[in-house]
Amino acid sequence: MAEADQSNVQSLRAGRGEAGAFGVYLHWPFCLSKCPYCDFNSHVRHAGVDEARFVRAFAAEIAATAARVPGRTVSTIFFGGGTPSLMQPATVGAILDCVARHWLITPDVEVTLEANPTSVEATRFRGYRAAGVNRVSLGVQALDDRALKELGRLHTAAEALAAVAVARANFERYSFDLIYARPGQTPQAWAQELQRALAEAGEHLSLYQLTIEQETPFAELHAAGKLVIPDDDVARALYDTTQSVCAAAGLPAYEISNHARPGAECRHNLVYWRAHEYAGIGPGAHGRLDIAGERRATATEKRPEAWLARVEAHGHGVVTDEALTGEERADEFLLMGLRLAEGVDPERYAALAGRRLDPRRIAILREEGAVEITPNGRLRVTLAGFPVLDAVVADLAA
Numbered sequence: 001m002a003e004a005d006q007s008n009v010q011s012l013r014a015g016r017g018e019a020g021a022f023g024v025y026l027h028w029p030f031c032l033s034k035c036p037y038c039d040f041n042s043h044v045r046h047a048g049v050d051e052a053r054f055v056r057a058f059a060a061e062i063a064a065t066a067a068r069v070p071g072r073t074v075s076t077i078f079f080g081g082g083t084p085s086l087m088q089p090a091t092v093g094a095i096l097d098c099v100a101r102h103w104l105i106t107p108d109v110e111v112t113l114e115a116n117p118t119s120v121e122a123t124r125f126r127g128y129r130a131a132g133v134n135r136v137s138l139g140v141q142a143l144d145d146r147a148l149k150e151l152g153r154l155h156t157a158a159e160a161l162a163a164v165a166v167a168r169a170n171f172e173r174y175s176f177d178l179i180y181a182r183p184g185q186t187p188q189a190w191a192q193e194l195q196r197a198l199a200e201a202g203e204h205l206s207l208y209q210l211t212i213e214q215e216t217p218f219a220e221l222h223a224a225g226k227l228v229i230p231d232d233d234v235a236r237a238l239y240d241t242t243q244s245v246c247a248a249a250g251l252p253a254y255e256i257s258n259h260a261r262p263g264a265e266c267r268h269n270l271v272y273w274r275a276h277e278y279a280g281i282g283p284g285a286h287g288r289l290d291i292a293g294e295r296r297a298t299a300t301e302k303r304p305e306a307w308l309a310r311v312e313a314h315g316h317g318v319v320t321d322e323a324l325t326g327e328e329r330a331d332e333f334l335l336m337g338l339r340l341a342e343g344v345d346p347e348r349y350a351a352l353a354g355r356r357l358d359p360r361r362i363a364i365l366r367e368e369g370a371v372e373i374t375p376n377g378r379l380r381v382t383l384a385g386f387p388v389l390d391a392v393v394a395d396l397a398a
């Protein structure tokens, strides 16, 4: 490795480099088993995974992407899945080295890795830290063994909390995910579970309402009436409980499903929600790249082996690469930005769309209490508006 490359790799480890705002998402598409509610691009491979071959393919795709968007300074890196904590730490290290060989790295780079909270995976945390990871996000899902079983999880609540303790010992920054609005869950039971979670939480929690995703086993059970989820009123009460309990504990929502101590937000996810630029690497990864004055939406082949074959044949696995129109960019900006408590700048919308948001529609939504204008002129969805966010966005973008 050239001397300059080597020093950049060291910058990644030490968190030194240039300031910038560019995210790199890396998708690891394998899991030990498929959870019945999940429609993420994740696959089970009983025969094992050739990690060295994947590292070569990740390296090729990173190089191909860097050739399209050279000179960027990477501020955030995110290993998502699937289950990235099934990767050997050396695999994670090799991929990070490759990112650092092609782009500069900002001094305070955030490097997150999603992990499943089993004891086997927790033993790798120290290795991930040595490889350059500085934040983990654990899929705890529930603190109730019966619920974990119903969700098809391979760990108990005690095992998950033990993994959280290992995360805390190894990383200054960690987060975990819980799924609520589960079958039969009452606001009282959820408030208690959330209090327990907050006692274990660091600076950040992701709290997702159970969504019935099409073509999952949960969708079949739901359609057959064998899985009953809370109705709208109970779901609303569960949502309100989430907001009040977390805010009282100092972790208010900064996004519809994400809570953090102010300043401890996941900076990588903010790149998406603030419509900044990011590269998507690995099977089924999406990117948004600014090239020659256009914003390009990219997506790679989803199937892991087909992605490998494509990368080995063409140097990248990109199957979609289209320039977004101003209107599409503006819609995306609204859709992502209104998820945030900080809301959006209407001037940026107007610059992208070539037209202003309709003041009459804003006035009606304000009257309904669904949106508000902040003192610095930003448009944001209120707590009352968040449960109907999709309808609010559709109304504003129409």
Ligand SMILES: C[S@@+](CC[C@H](N)C(=O)[O-])C[C@H]1O[C@@H](n2cnc3c(N)ncnc32)[C@H](O)[C@@H]1O
Pocket: 037, 038, 039, 040, 081, 082, 083, 084, 114, 115, 116, 117, 138, 139, 140, 141, 177, 178, 179, 208, 209, 210, 211, 212, 213
């Ligand atoms: C891609 S998963 C990665 C985490 C890791 N594989 C795990 O499961 O521990 C990210 C998160 O999405 C959430 N999630 C996945 N499917 C969901 C669904 N149908 N409804 C609500 N949340 C879901 C879970 O909380 C999960 O931790």
Ligand code: SF4
Pocket: 030, 031, 032, 033, 034, 035, 038, 039, 040, 042, 081, 082, 083, 116, 139
């Ligand atoms: S929830 Fe996580 S572990 Fe379960 S299938 Fe989805 S990505 Fe894999």
